[in-house]
Amino acid sequence: MTLKLGVPSKGRLMEKTFDWFGARGVRLSRSGSEREYAARVEGAEGLELVLLSAGEIPRELGAGRIHLGVTGSDLVREALAGWDRRVAEVERLGFGHADLVIAVPRCWIDVDTLDDLDAAAAAFRAAHGHRLRIATKYHRLVREFLRDHGVADYLLVDSQGATEGTVKNETAEAVADITSTGETLRANHLKILSDGLVHQSQATLFRARMADWDDAARATLRALTARLGVADATD
């Protein structure tokens, strides 16, 4: 049977993924017209390329509908509960770097650590009658991080875009968002807590533990990992 490899269907993440595989002798490309999501593989036997939105790859990996997939490690950790039981990291690809961080207004001169955030949240709740709101789209990652660090009296509010603007718009008091340079945060008068790094994400090649790993699929994976020069990650 063919081994299904899920790769982001557009943008820089797709191009960088194609480059990464190409540099290792496996040429991935889109075939057909610009609008058609068909793809071609050269240099690896038995490998089928499946183009998917980066956000859907974790779900497909988790369900085992694809054998391998390239996506951000943040997306896998957020989308899959108990992610490391359902997928294995084959290789970190060294691009698509982004940090999920907790940031607060720069004018909060009294808040630099999670300890401060927790204390400020307690005072905020007493003063305003509701919990301190943190805008994010990474609910699971942020909640687990704050729970592990014993932060209380906060409320996660969903923000699927323009998260950095929520504080100015007074729909949240703080944010938990992805940043690579911190430029957007700074432009919106926000600062990162000194111990507020939730997850350092990068594009990663994952293997689905739940996929159908018959002998042929295993053999294809062995040949592919040898070609790519990465560790054979079969269980």
Add this chain to the structure above:
Amino acid sequence: MTLAPDRLTAAETARLMARFEAAGAVPVDAPMLLPAETLLDLYGEDIRGRAYVTRDPVAGELMLRPDFTVPVVQMHMASGAEPARYAYAGTVFRMQEAGSDRPNEYAQVGFELFDGGDAAAAEAEVFALFSDMLAPLDLRAATGDMGLLMAAVGGLRTSAARKAALLRHVWRPRRFRALLDRFCGRTPVPEARAALLARVAAGEDVMVDAGPVIGLRGADEIARRVAALAADAAEPPIAPRERALLDDLMAIEETAPNALEHLRDLAVDLPAIRPAVERMAARIEALRARGVNVDALDFEASFGRTALEYYDGFVFGFYVPGRPDLPPVATGGRYDAVTRVLGGGRAIPAVGGVIRPALTAELGGTA
């Protein structure tokens, strides 16, 4: 875990309910869908990781009931008179950690006692009832008392702000310890805070280069906390002797009478815990009077600090010896603090507990 067949669980549930009713409880029911807001206000955002959330277009966010405590307390506060005893049975829903084989929905049978009279007698009544009912199963009982640690914190020779911060985290042991280490001077003041306080001490305008004030948290709130930080920095550390007494207290794990002796010794140096120690002594006597073998009853001073339910006094649990893989068969305790939050400041002394009938049925049944 293999679950007892539903039929056995149902029969066991009926037996347990009959025992609770024979003990004077009025059977009550509760909705399965609860307003999420109430539970979130009580337990915080962490509950989202433990309870199932769903949405209603009109009622907003709802939770599949993670326990009966909240609806029973609300029902009692709306209409009940003291003393009151309630019994209930039904399914509760708890999300489990990935990889856990514990069920995410299971039956619970519970008993709640609202009584503003003799606290020791109320606690002994509930514990003795559970102990009697579970006696055929040869379980290990563990008890504790959150009131001791809370009283000890209240008696520390330090600022009210520090005590309040510690009490707020009494149910989060890791954060509690980190705060305690800071207040004892065991961990250094974070760099950014030290720099800020140095500027404040030098009389600088610390807001001058802080950028625009954005968001709902105003400049006045920021200034108040800066002042609080400066006051805290001027506060002397909690004395090592006091810290040692607190560590000693939290580490107590002995039989109830030995723990009581140990606590009476500690109370010589920690007089603030005396009333709580005397309440424990009264409870032990009340338990003895009800026929509980207190000489063999385990007492652990830190028991109850990580439970979902915010117990704030006597706590207990019943466990299958040698089976740490199984959840507790029964748990319970005093939760006056929960009633205070739900009652908007009006607290009702409350003690209660729950049993897992599927587990007791599997262990051979209580009758």
